[in-house]
Amino acid sequence: MTIALSQIRRCLEGAVPSVLATAAQDGTPNIAYLSQVHYVDEKHVALSYQFFNKTRENILANPRAVVQVIDPADASHYRLQLQYLRTETDGPLFENMKAKLAGIASHTGMSKVFRLLGSDVYRVLEVECVLGGNPVTVTPEPHLLPNLRACLARLAGCSDLAQLFDATLESLAQFCRFDHAMLLMFDASRNRLYTVASRGYPQSGIGSEIGLGEGIIGVAARERTPIRIGYAAREYLYGRAVREGFASSADGDALETEIPFTGLAESNSQLAVPLLLGRRLLGMLYVESPQELRFTFEDEDALVVLASQLAVTFELLSQSAEQHEEPATTTPAATAQGVPLVIRHFAADHSVFIDNDYLIKGVAGAIFWKLVRDRSEAGRSEFTNRELRLDPELKLPDISDNLEARLILLQRRLAERCPFLVIEKTGRGRFRLKVDRPLQLNDVPVR
Amino acid sequence: MHKKTSNSPVLDEQHAEFITQRVSILVASCNADRMPSLTRSFGCRVSPDRCTVTLFLSVPRSESLLRDLRAGGAIAVVFSRPSTHETLQLKGASASIVPIDVDDRARMRTYGESLADDIRQIGWQEPFVSALVTVLGEEAVGVSFTPNAAFVQTPGPAAGRRLEPNP
Missing domain, CATH: 1.10.10 (Arc Repressor Mutant, subunit A)
Known part of the structure; x- marks a missing residue:
């Protein structure tokens, strides 16, 4: 039976460690635990390269490898036959894995040990389900398409941007139970993102800003890629990113004119998705949760679809807001009373x-x-x-x-x-x- | 490569004890084209002189690995304790496929219970735990080899350290 990589994506969430076998030129096998097997697309995965070790030596000499991954729900084992292609040391894939690794490292108390040196990209030659094992009953994951459809229907009913912002966050809460969410717009002239709507926080944080490259949102925005992590890393939390932003701020932005960023103090799962029109960044949609491993691959898929629809609707509504030719009426304003x-x-x-x-x-x-x-x-x-x-x-x-x-x-x-x-x-x-x-x-x- | 002699096992007593319980065990070999094979082992026993390790493998889950070992492929085995990340890798120039007996079946059960206990400690629950450790009823064989090198692979500064033989 041929298994598509997308069918076993939940094995690639990092919940259960994956194991990689390689072989040296002389045929000596080697086994290594992997922090991440990252789903790139149906034919490719990327493995985290953290140390120059035997694995590294082996794949450079002999590009064949096999990785074993385990389904965190039913413990099914799968083996992926791989062919090493290349190593990426910057760009969206690398930054995505780096953010994820930082989370895994802080989750396992390995922050000092784990540092991403590169993303090793492999072609997947074959996916094999390991025979044996007892069938177990696993609660099926909920279907997200009906929820996504409901969200999109809400967006379609909006006649201006303010409605669109609120409808997006409301429908995420109502249909997807994403209770903590925010929407940020991109200011291309200053390379910063500013919050225009939020939901599920004691303070709205509207008007607060984040620079490109700061925190999960800033990195995802800079790289124009969705980033989803199931174990949040200290160094990617906003509070800290924003504070460090203050410290390194050389543009004269004084502290008292900063609006505090909102966000969960104990955020463990985070998903940041760019709103893109082609390569043009309009803003960011962001959801988070105090629960670890809260967002699945399917959630990411759903949010990316929602974000693309949001970007198009956003553009349509903002253009129509400026096409109004009728001049403003010149009725004199009523005189106000009281203390100025x-x-x-x-x-x-x-x-x-x-x-x-x-x-x-x-x-x-x-x-x-x-x-x-x-x-x-x-x-x-x-x-x-x-x-x-x-x-x-x-x-x-x-x-x-x-x-x-x-x-x-x-x-x-x-x-x-x-x-x-x-x-x-x-x-x-x-x-x-x-x-x-x-x-x-x-x-x-x-x- | 370091050559061991029969009176100087690379496994010391502490590590011989470590590899038999509360560890996840993965076994690798490779074929003539240097394509690696990989499978899980469900426990092992160590000979009294600590020179031979016999791993217990499910046959249906390990076809390519067994084929590679039968063809004379070298062997690598990683033992890792989930609750502590403590990890040891053993290497052997070759391995032989041997039958297992009722005592080995009992060892597999004890081993399975110990691993289940360890992963429960770090928060795993049913049905995952049982599904991970259960191979009862499957055809199983032993894979015997003489470790010629051992490496500590616990993440950290000492990762990759080679254990020296202790006479």
Whole structure:
């Protein structure tokens, strides 16, 4: 019976150690335990190369090998006949295995011993089920396709980006029971990701940022590859990645203008999937769990399909938000009463503080500053995305930068930080700035 | 390669004890084309002089390996304790296929129970545990060989250290 590699993927999760046999030129066999047998595709696996040892010596001299893997559910054994092809020392496959190895190492208390030197790619010549053994009853894994279908149906019903963000995370919780999830957008001009929606955390973390290469999300984003780990490694947790980001931050981003990253303190399973349009990175979809080995290969498949649909829908909705040609109405804004809100804007990085509390910075900060200035100086309260895009002072990045996502970020930060300033959608590509208190503006120019 | 003599086994007493219980045992050989073969062993016994190790193998699970050994292939065996990662690899220039008796069957059962106990310690449960260690009822043979080299392979600084023969 021919067995497809995809049928035995759960043997490759690292739950049970796999074993590799190689042979030297003189025919002396050698056996080694492997940290990882990584599923590359139906015809290839990659094995972790951690030490220059007998195995290494053997495969370079004689590329034939056999690896035995074990099903963690029913203890079935499978043997894979392999042919060594090459070793990769950077790129998506390597980074994926490196992140996974770091998790395995910290899980087994081997952090100091385990370091990935390379990903050895092998062609799978044959998959053999080892005969014998007693049949055991194993609970079948749940089918994910109906859940995925339900998620996709929810996405299809969304008419704007804010709905799309929330529907994505809600449907993941409802249909897939992924209870801790977040969605981040990519700011290509600054090479950073910013959180626009989250679910299942005490703090939303909206507006918090992560650099490319920081933590699982940052590495997966940089490499444009999904990364799934079943044992989280300390060095890949956000808290730490973000703190180290502070330490190495040379771009003048001061600590007090950072929004704390949310995320589980005791996160053990993590799955980060890029939202891609071709090779263009739009953002990241991320789920995590306190349970070890929570996400399966099938979960990863499902999330990758969902992410590709999300990316396309995202692009369609953001374009339609900017195609609205109708100018904003010029109804004068109502006069607000009460103690003025002091709004400070630092032109250097467009960071904005309301009554000394940090709100936002960067492009969203610049947009906010334009809105409150127009409101104060011209009494305007109605705006369109299009006019922001065309505003020469804002100097928005090109069309691929997502203005609508930044407006959602700003809208949500305001909702969390300042109840007196509200951004309300008034139609496709149109919104209103509602102001319930007088504004006192204070611009701090670049020194 | 180091040549052992009959009065200097490469296995010391401590390791001879170690390999008979609470360890996962994997056996490899290779054919004339240097394609390796690999199978699991279900226990072993060590001769009183510690010069011969006899592994117990399920025949249906080990066809290619037995074929390679019959053709004169060399042998490598890894013993690893799941709960501690303690690992030892033995090598032999050749091996012979020998019948096993009722005592060996009893040793296989005892061995299976000890391995099951060890993997339960690190959190494995049924049905995995029983399925992993049960070969009762399968045709089984012994594979006898004389270890000519032993290597400590416990992950860590000493990994790869060769054990020197103890007279």
